[in-house]
Amino acid sequence: MKQRVITGVVAGAGFLGIIILGGHFFAGLIFLLATVAMKELLAMKQIRVMTARGFAGFFLMWLLLIPDSYINFEAFAYERAEFFLLLLIVLLALTVISRNKWTFDDAGFTVLASVYVGFGFHYFHYARTIEEGLMHVILILILVWSSDSGAYFAGRKFGKHKLSPSISPKKTIEGSAGGVVLALITGTTFLLFMPLFNSWLVSLLFMLTVSLVGQLGDLVESAFKRHYAVKDSGNVLPGHGGILDRFDSLIFVMPIIYLFGFL
Template identity: 35%
Template sequence: MFRQRLASALVGIPVVIAVSYLGGLLYVALITLVGLLALREYYTLTAIDDKGSMILGFGGHVLLTALLWLQGFTAFSAGFFAIFVFINIFWVLTYPRDFRILSFLLWGFVYVTGLMGFFVLLRELNTGFSAVLTVFVAVWASDTGAYLVGMSVGRHKLIPAVSPKKSVEGALGGMLATGLILALLAPQLGLVRLPALILGLTLSVAGQLGDLAESALKRWANIKDSGSFLPGHGGVLDRIDSLLFAAPLAYLFF
């Protein structure tokens, strides 16, 4: 398992960093593709399996991401509410249809499309690449620190009902690792050390909450992994759950 995780990371991380550095259409295309893969797994977790609903979800994701990149957050917001109205009309015209699916569909736009959109906004900043790289480094440091400390000295369960393997010690280890790493790399990331330390602690907490939120969703759906797209890592949603919660806070910071 560890070798698979390491191999996937060694291949995937350089690709993600290179595309983030280049930015532009290629970067937005990657964000859109990752979002589509995550949405597909989310639809499996929430039992959305009819083609009409999935087409609405995938199409809306592509449209909203394009609006965000081309026209900004105002256009994205207008597009979201237009899609909300359209989906409700669709539900009326195709009645009877389970309204729980409508709720899950709209929540997918918020959870995946909306939160992924902050990576588009981050990259559009003057220090866009550094900002995106900061989020990646923070989440990777948090995940690694939490895993190593939790495996070594983890004794007290964090929230066992949601994620039985996570420990309080691991969570604290992830926070400490992230704070120290961002403080050490602050000059390279264009940051001042003390704010970088505080940002690291904050992004670690946000990332771990994102991980727990997805764990709760999987626990509710009675599914271990969101998918099997990445060897040793589970699904795409399993890999971006922490990033989804960290990106909005990073955007506010920058």
């Protein structure tokens, strides 16, 4: 527990400091976090980094991750999405060229993992670059962390009905509700001092979306770990597991709130 607290305080302070700095510092941190997260996913599938399969995964993820301001696709013959589609066709063709040493399952995992990590961290960086981006990111972090903490303590105190026992046996419906309640309390308090939206209805929808989708993101990563029979995604953060263990909710939330028009 002591190690967990120390790691949380030191890593959290450093993380918040770089978020405040923004710019190239934040972009560099996002690149590093996404790269480590992709490595963790590949390790679950027992794909080594220094292989063609590993390189393909990283390349696809980086293609989706890199901010628009850092790469000019007008210099190429294809848009980002078109280039990604071209690479997908190449991956599928490799199943034939390699005589199924590179399987359809390998190709599917590589694509899904790159989209999950790449887009998740891409929109995390994007959120920091918009108007009042720093406050948006801080609010999202508060909501995600409050939801996680509220679910943990409410689940321990009141939890009786399992939320998804086949994926995460300890999570309960009561815990999930507690997470939403604490997220609404902390989010409302923040927005009273730093209003970011035009109406309280939009604010409420935003807070509910972040809390509920964040909890879903946590379950998605739990499903990965259960499927591949691993306890933690990695050990880069002593006492906390891997990068995916800490950012699973956040990188699931970011593309959704972008698609819903909150960013």
